[in-house]
Amino acid sequence: MRFLKGHGTENDFVILPDPDGGVDVSAALVARICDRRAGIGADGVLRVARTKQSHEVTEQASAAEWFMDYRNADGSMAEMCGNGVRVFARYLVDAGLVEPPEFAVATRGGVRRIRVEPSGDITVDMGKPVVYGESVASVGGQEYTGLHVDMGNPHLACAIGDPVVQLDLTHQPGFDPGVFPGGVNIELFNPVGVSRVVMRVYERGSGETRSCGTGAVATAIAAAHLSGDTTGTWTVEVPGGTLTVTLDEDTSYLTGAAIIVAEGELMLAE
Numbered sequence: 005m006r007f008l009k010g011h012g013t014e015n016d017f018v019i020l021p022d023p024d025g026g027v028d029v030s031a032a033l034v035a036r037i038c039d040r041r042a043g044i045g046a047d048g049v050l051r052v053a054r055t056k057q058s059h060e061v062t063e064q065a066s067a068a069e070w071f072m073d074y075r076n077a078d079g080s081m082a083e084m085c086g087n088g089v090r091v092f093a094r095y096l097v098d099a100g101l102v103e104p105p106e107f108a109v110a111t112r113g114g115v116r117r118i119r120v121e122p123s124g125d126i127t128v129d130m131g132k133p134v135v136y137g138e139s140v141a142s143v144g145g146q147e148y149t150g151l152h153v154d155m156g157n158p159h160l161a162c163a164i165g166d167p168v169v170q171l172d173l174t175h176q177p178g179f180d181p182g183v184f185p186g187g188v189n190i191e192l193f194n195p196v197g198v199s200r201v202v203m204r205v206y207e208r209g210s211g212e213t214r215s216c217g218t219g220a221v222a223t224a225i226a227a228a229h230l231s232g233d234t235t236g237t238w239t240v241e242v243p244g245g246t247l248t249v250t251l252d253e254d255t256s257y258l259t260g261a262a263i264i265v266a267e268g269e270l271m272l273a274e
């Protein structure tokens with residue numbers, strides 16, 4: 005099986021091109037591929053499928069030719085991945101499968117519009133975040149109140165008073181399973197300037213990662229909420245680099261680098 009490896013601000017993915025729809029990505033196979041010692045190593049897998057061959061895609065989404073079948077490192081499915089869809093887009097462009105600079109990609113969370121910037125960065129229209137109420141995460145015995153934001157996938161974005169660098173994110177943070185029955189991605193951030201935050205994330209199904217695109221938008225929403233804003237541009241510094249999030253009245257945009265670093269033949273099988 006052919007694969008490629010790519011990342012967006014070091015949120016890394018194995019890409020499995022599957023234009024004919026023959027690749028069966030079981031949870032066990034995904035977990036083996038993502039294993040950083042026994043596999044290739046990644047935060048997730050992006051299967052590149054044709055929308056018309058994908059049963060999970062709605063009628064409306066079939067306007068996009070390609071469907072991002074995203075899996076977390078533990079093999080679980082997620083609705084959306086902001087960095088993943090940008091790396092997916094980079095692959096489609098490099099492979100000549102779409103016409104840049106603007107095209108659409110179908111995801112379980114709906115169709116996402118992509119724009120390749122003159123700089124080479126990739127912007128994705130992430131849709132309008134849905135803000136629910138507050139909830140609480142606990143890390144290392146400390147409780148942090150955050151904002152429950154739905155980006156297609158669930159997030160709890162918590163502002164903390166101290167620098168996020170000192171947090172121990174080697175274990176799953178606590179959260180309210182009554183609010184998040186399907187699990188949640190937890191962002192912890194501290195503001196470091198005007199419209200600028202530093203963020204770390206513990207992702208559902210993948211553990212701590214060096215970046216999370218949907219999490220960066222959820223964090224920008226939470227930071228905007230704290231400063232009484234609803235629109236504007238936020239710089240989100242993550243361990244793997246810097247993302248830019250723009251919020252307007254109708255939608256949100258995520259911009260950053262998306263890079264393919266390798267390709268090869270996968271020897272792992274079912």
Ligand SMILES: N[C@@H](CCC[C@H](N)C(=O)O)C(=O)O
Pocket residue numbers: 015076081082083084085086087088157158189207208209210213215216217218219
């Ligand atoms: N890293 C992603 C989010 C991937 C999915 C997430 N772990 C979930 O289960 O919802 C991003 O860049 O958005």
